[in-house]
Amino acid sequence: MAGSDCNVFQFCKCLRLLGNVMILVVLGLVALSYYPIVVTIYGPAMFDQNISPVKEVAAIFVVASFHVLAALMLWSYFAAILTCPGHVPDDFRPDVDPEENPEAMSDKSDPRRPRFCRKCQKWKPERTHHCSICGRCVLKMDHHCVWVMNCVGERNYKFFFLFLWHTFLLSLLSVLALLPYFSEFFKGERNADKGSNPAQLAVSFMAFVVDLAFCLSLFGFIVMHLKLIAANCTTIEMFEKERIKPWPYDKGVKKNFEEVFGTSKLLWFVPVQRDQACTNEERLRLRM
Numbered sequence: 001m002a003g004s005d006c007n008v009f010q011f012c013k014c015l016r017l018l019g020n021v022m023i024l025v026v027l028g029l030v031a032l033s034y035y036p037i038v039v040t041i042y043g044p045a046m047f048d049q050n051i052s053p054v055k056e057v058a059a060i061f062v063v064a065s066f067h068v069l070a071a072l073m074l075w076s077y078f079a080a081i082l083t084c085p086g087h088v089p090d091d092f093r094p095d096v097d098p099e100e101n102p103e104a105m106s107d108k109s110d111p112r113r114p115r116f117c118r119k120c121q122k123w124k125p126e127r128t129h130h131c132s133i134c135g136r137c138v139l140k141m142d143h144h145c146v147w148v149m150n151c152v153g154e155r156n157y158k159f160f161f162l163f164l165w166h167t168f169l170l171s172l173l174s175v176l177a178l179l180p181y182f183s184e185f186f187k188g189e190r191n192a193d194k195g196s197n198p199a200q201l202a203v204s205f206m207a208f209v210v211d212l213a214f215c216l217s218l219f220g221f222i223v224m225h226l227k228l229i230a231a232n233c234t235t236i237e238m239f240e241k242e243r244i245k246p247w248p249y250d251k252g253v254k255k256n257f258e259e260v261f262g263t264s265k266l267l268w269f270v271p272v273q274r275d276q277a278c279t280n281e282e283r284l285r286l287r288m
């Protein structure tokens, strides 16, 4: 038993260390695309006297969009890392006292039943789960994410989703911006004296392949999370939801989205904390 505890501890420690490497991977991904797109291709094209006005406007659009998306992506990323996912208040007690009302505990199929965390020695509010990597219970826990070195839960799920979303858009922009460069190159219209050398070509090609891979894999991940948000369900609850019909947390698509992103649609894509009126956290506070 002691051996298995040790393995779990080692595993958690390894995941924490891996998280530090992930920051470098994310920053490296931005830099890998930044160099060919802004530094070698579209940045110089903005000041090139010999290109058509259409190409000049396109270059300004690509460089401006790249900066805006990279800023939103990194902002969402660090917000997901630095925001506490939401922990159980010390004085939390379930609505129904399980000692007075033991049948409340008996219906194991009801996700709203009072549950007790033996590791934290605390009652858990609905949708709360214990994370063995963080060593704490997390409100509306979605999963522990190695990329953000943090649990994704009630308070930082919006930032996590926006990180996926803006990374997807940045990768898509990079793929679309590098495509015409490759077609020009392979048609022989771009050569060494026009600013292309083998090293730049290699970096551009690497950025293209990495961005394409991110674009495709993030697309599937984003579709999965959009379906979960629309149904007011977390990754952990995905299988539970299949058994429980109707799903008790489903308030309709609009309200489900507002619960994650807030009621102001202007701020849906900006990684700022949503208004708390419609969140589980507020419900929890009102009940106590």
Ligand SMILES: [Zn+2]
Pocket (backbone or CB within 6 Å): 117, 118, 119, 120, 121, 129, 130, 131, 135, 136, 137
């Ligand atoms: Zn716990």
Ligand SMILES: [Zn+2]
Pocket (backbone or CB within 6 Å): 131, 132, 133, 134, 135, 143, 144, 145, 150, 151, 152
């Ligand atoms: Zn965690």
